[in-house]
Structures are given as structure tokens and as C-alpha cells.
Amino acid sequence: MWKRPHLAPPTPLYALPSDHREAEAEEFMQAVQTVAAGYEERARRAKGAAAKVLMATAQLASDRGWVRPALKAIADGVPAATAAINAIESIAATFRRLGGVMAERVSDLGDIRDRVVSRLSGEPEPGVPMPEQPSILLADDLSPADTADLDLDLIIAIATKLGGPTSHTAIIARQRGLPCVVGVPDLQTIGDGDVVLLDGAAGTLTRRLSEVDADALVQADARRRAAIDGWAGPGVTADGKAVQLLANVADGAAARAAAVGPVEGVGLYRTELGFLNSLTEPTIDHQADTYAEVLDAFPGRKVVVRTLDAGTDKPVPFASLADEPNPALGIRGQRLAITRPGLIRRQLDAIAMAAMGRDPRPWVMAPMISTVDEAARFAEECRARDLFAGVMVEVPAVALLAEEFLKVVDFVSIGTNDLTQYVMAADRLAPDLAHLTTPWQPGLLRLVKMTADAGLKLGKPVGVCGEAAADPAMACVLVGMGITSLSMAAAAVPAVGVQLSKITTERCRRAAEAALTAATATDARSAAVAEL
Incomplete structure (x- = not known):
């Protein structure tokens, strides 16, 4: 290692x-x-x-x-x-x-x-030593530069002892199409030359597999990859139920790259990622030009814009965030309106300016909404600018009162990353707590179902835009609950599309019921996979 x-x-x-x-x-x-x-x-x-x-x-x-x-x-x-x-x-x-x-x-x-x-010292900069033959790299941790420099002809997958699913190692590995598992305990007990099976989709590293079993799994994966490579969309179940498969993007370049693939639009435009290095607040005109790049990448298609989700792990300098003892529970997202009341209004002005002359109207959602009053005020601001109004479901109170929230907004989108950490009271970036922050936790699944039920009752869209949407098995469970759209990294869309195309809506519903009645996260996933 x-x-x-x-x-x-x-x-x-x-x-x-x-x-x-x-x-x-x-x-x-x-x-x-x-x-x-x-x-x-x-x-x-x-x-x-x-x-x-x-x-x-x-x-x-x-x-x-x-x-x-x-x-x-x-x-x-x-x-x-x-x-x-x-x-x-x-x-x-x-x-x-x-x-x-x-x-x-x-x-x-x-x-x-x-x-x-x-x-x-006059020495060459350090780097990861390359093996002589294609291998899985085991490391204590990797830096962004280490991961970006890897020779993909020789390094076919990576596993690290440290890091979380949203660590820089995981982000760059995902971007490069490199199977990656992070937060693996006892990695140092694996010796050079040992045979292991790494499943990047499931996040597992299996040891002591027989050669016959390993070959069978690898061949099955090759068939799955061939199907994924040939999938051209759109998202639909085996019995013809349409499911919008959308992309998460950070800027115009990412949107243009995503638009080339079989995605139906943008389900999460993370506007704050374009301004992480801006010391002063960009002008409305500058912001509008930035947002227009994403809208122009998807003409005639759905684009969901999230207002600034600044704070905690995404500090935006011009937002002037306070030094807080617990930033994940402090001033972040829509709560910036408390300390910087004009910031979000100016962003909405810029989104409206970018939308002028473009069709359809953008869907705009606020992060870290906690009360119905907050949602209603945000919706009023959006509608005054002829924008569809929505909120993120990240705070458990929103899921518990989903019907009341949906009465005042046009749609909601469930951010499973943050909702999980708040439901489980566990930092989603802490590798030692990864067993708590899996989206298969029954407590989380039941909140998602409550939100989906509210959407079905009121006839309003309920999407999911967290990492959970990229898991093909979880995607089927979410569809079985009544979720209407799934947004994920663009590279993950074909795998989800292939899985949905093989499964009927009824089987998705049965998988959802099986997961929802489980008592543990492990049992929930096993029960759902058995139904699928």
C-alpha cells in the first residue's frame, strides 16, 4: 500500500x-x-x-x-x-x-x-510510483494532483483508507472514469500482488474471492458496461413509465459536456461552485452571463438552478460568512438572507435576466429551507420574476411537512447528501461515520417516501438530486416511491437508464416497499436488490 x-x-x-x-x-x-x-x-x-x-x-x-x-x-x-x-x-x-x-x-x-x-531540494516533485502491469492502487490517501496524474493504462482502480465519497480524490476519480472506493478499513493488510475485486458502484473491496467467482463477476460487469455504453435514453421503465434523468452541473463547461450525453436537462445547477474564488460579489450582469451559459447548453430543456448554497464545506468569500462553531447548522444556503438580505434577491434578478428570451423558464430552488414561511417568501420572489419556485428537502422538518411546503411552491428536490447527515446526526464527509450516512438508512427512506407521497397527492414534481440518484438500485427504489426525476453526475446517467429499462414500475414499487420495511441499511439494500 x-x-x-x-x-x-x-x-x-x-x-x-x-x-x-x-x-x-x-x-x-x-x-x-x-x-x-x-x-x-x-x-x-x-x-x-x-x-x-x-x-x-x-x-x-x-x-x-x-x-x-x-x-x-x-x-x-x-x-x-x-x-x-x-x-x-x-x-x-x-x-x-x-x-x-x-x-x-x-x-x-x-x-x-x-x-x-x-x-x-532540487529533486523532482513526488508522485505515486507506477506498477509494471495494470493494477489496483491501494493508498492511505491521495491528493488531487496524485489522482489527476495517474496513468489509467496502469492504474485501473483505486482504494484509499481515508476520505469520503465527496472527497477530492473521489471527485477527480469520478471525473476520470476511474473506479474508486474510499474509507476502506484495514487496507494495509492487503499485500502487493494480492487479488481483490473492487466494485466502484457498490463501494466495496472484496478479498479472497475464488478465481472462478471473480471471473464471473468481471464478465457480468463487462456485459453491463457494454449495455451502458450503448444506452441513448430517454429514461423509461420496462413498462413505459417516463423518468426524467438529469445532470448535476457546476458551470457552463460542465453543462456543455453533459449536454452531449443522453441527459434530459439539468436537475441541479450548483451556482456557488462558479464563485468559490470570487472575493467580491459579481455584478448582476456578470452573474446573468454565467447562468446563461448553462441555459444555452440545454435549449428547450429543463434546467433547475439552485441559489447560492454557500457555507460549511463551500465557503464563498463575498458572502461574508461568520466564523461559526458549527457551520453545518449555521448561516448557509437560504439563511444568507438573514445576514445579507440583498444577496439572494440580486441572484434571482440575474437568473431572471439570463432567462429573458430563452425557453422554457428556469426552475429555481432554495437550499437549506426550514419553514413554510421561508418557502412562501422565496416562492413569492421567484414568481415576481416569472420563475418556477422550488425548495430543497435537506432539513428533516421539510420532509415531515412536505404537503404544506408543496402547497406554496411548484416543486421540491431532495438533497439526499445533506438530508442523510441531518437525519443521522453524522458528518457526511467523515469516513468513520460512512455506515451512518448511506442513503439506504431506513429513517431517510421513510422521509423520502413521505415527500414523494405529498407530491403525488398534490400533483407536483418531487425530484432527487443527491448522490443516491446515481445508484442504479436506489434509483429503482426512488421511482417505486413516486419520485419523478433523478439528477446525478452526467457520467452516471447511462447506468441508471439501463437499470430502469429492465425493470417494471411494479417491481420498482415492490423494491421500495421491501426497503421501507427493513430495520437496517444493510437489510434495506439487500431486500431491494432481491426484488430487482
């Missing part, structure tokens, strides 16, 4: 002569700039979410938060390599204390540290 070497400051520490310190600082800054430029080059070669992750890492590589203290230490006589290691460790310690998504950035910082120190 590959593990990033731990770099510690050399001992004993020697002081730089005063007349060498300026040159040492210049050499340090050159190393920093070279490493940052390397990340930027990887970002240019990538696309979509992977490009954004790598560009964010490039900015972290030259961030003053660690560069400035390192330069101060060098000015005080500390060698550049030691100054870099100490400065980055100080930032990493803070990130570890914050937990969640910030703790996942520690691997990014470690990669930056290693590359800067290697440059200072």
Missing part, C-alpha cells in the same frame, strides 16, 4: 547566515510559484469539478496563510524547507480541528508541502 512519506523538520536545526536569507526567500517563492503553476496546468487539462478542485489547490499552494509565516521564519534564519514544513503543519493542524471537509484538505496541504520541499 502506498503511503505519502512523512516530512519532518531536520534536526538539529541550523540558522541561516543573515546574508543568505534573502536568496533563500527568493528560492522558496520560486518553488511555491512553480508548484502552483503545476496545479494550474493540471486544471487546464481537466474539466468540470476536477478542474475546479485542482485550481483551488493551486490557489492554496500560494495562499498567504502559510506562505507569509514561512517567509517570516526564513527572515528569522529558518531554512526554507523547514519553514515550509512548519508553516503548512500549522495550517493542517487547524484544518484537522475543524473536521469535515476542511480535514480532507490536509492531504492537499501534504501534497503541496512535499512538492515545495522537493523543489527546494
